[in-house]
Amino acid sequence: xxxxxxxxxxxxxxxxxxxxxxxxxxxxxxxxxxxxxxxxxxxxxxxxxxxxxxxxxxxxxxxxxxxxxxxxxxxx
Numbered sequence: 001x002x003x004x005x006x007x008x009x010x011x012x013x014x015x016x017x018x019x020x021x022x023x024x025x026x027x028x029x030x031x032x033x034x035x036x037x038x039x040x041x042x043x044x045x046x047x048x049x050x051x052x053x054x055x056x057x058x059x060x061x062x063x064x065x066x067x068x069x070x071x072x073x074x075x076x
Contacts, residue, residue: 023031035046 031046032043035043038046040046040049
């Protein structure tokens with residue numbers, strides 16, 4: 001019987017979804033510097049925390065959703 005395999009590396013952060021984007025090189029460099037200065041090993045962890053802080057300050061239920069335009073009705 002084989003011994004159970006122990007996992008190494010980073011602990012799971014739960015269910016995640018990839019969100020990617022491009023940003024001007026000077027801004028990306030600045031983000032990397034800030035993340036490093038704040039003790040982050042990965043810029044993505046810093047960005048995740050920045051977004052989390054912003055979401056915590058945003059009242060999502062208060063954001064008015066734009067309704068779909070009635071294009072089908074107008075075209076006939």
